[in-house]
Amino acid sequence: DTEVTQTPKHLVMGMTNKKSLKCEQHMGHRAMYWYKQKAKKPPELMFVYSYEKLSINESVPSRFSPECPNSSLLNLHLHALQPEDSALYLCASSPGLGGDEQFFGPGTRLTVL
């Protein structure tokens, strides 16, 4: 299994909803990432988990809450989002430290109404 999977593919939610994005990889990678990508913009790093511990939080608002239940899973819990949070949310993983390529999942297209 050489891919990163993400669910759901599309998500529409209201500003008062609570939802979660899920990401899974079975490549034995020890680093996992969440990125946010707006249309025609590059991916922006949100969070990095290394060995299931939060390594980087790029000053992301608390309405986004990451969770890494085990080495294969990464969640992003969403609560009280704003319309400007609408974007493509990409999960990625890499084998570990250093110059490893990141394998990206297909992303979740999020729309906040």
Next chain:
Amino acid sequence: GQNIDQPTEMTATEGAIVQINCTYQTSGFNGLFWYQQHAGEAPTFLSYNVLDGLEEKGRFSSFLSRSKGYSYLLLKELQMKDSASYLCAVRKTGGFKTIFGAGTRLFVKA
């Protein structure tokens, strides 16, 4: 701080060669990646350079000059399917942080 510059758009002809340049300024450089991203899809890895020089992989080659803060991606024998955005990304030392450039949208015409 960090800054990554790439041309916004380029157009090339099927079968031709195109070079996409990337210049960067960053503290703590630990390698440079090139990714391809088709519209509405996830980025896919193309190349990684951490030492100066040219890395060749099939129709794609990537070059790095650390002293000049400069890289390029060379695509040969262009195909229509190469129409995509090409993202230059710099990895910083001390962790997993990778900063992406804005990307270059390449249009391949017949």
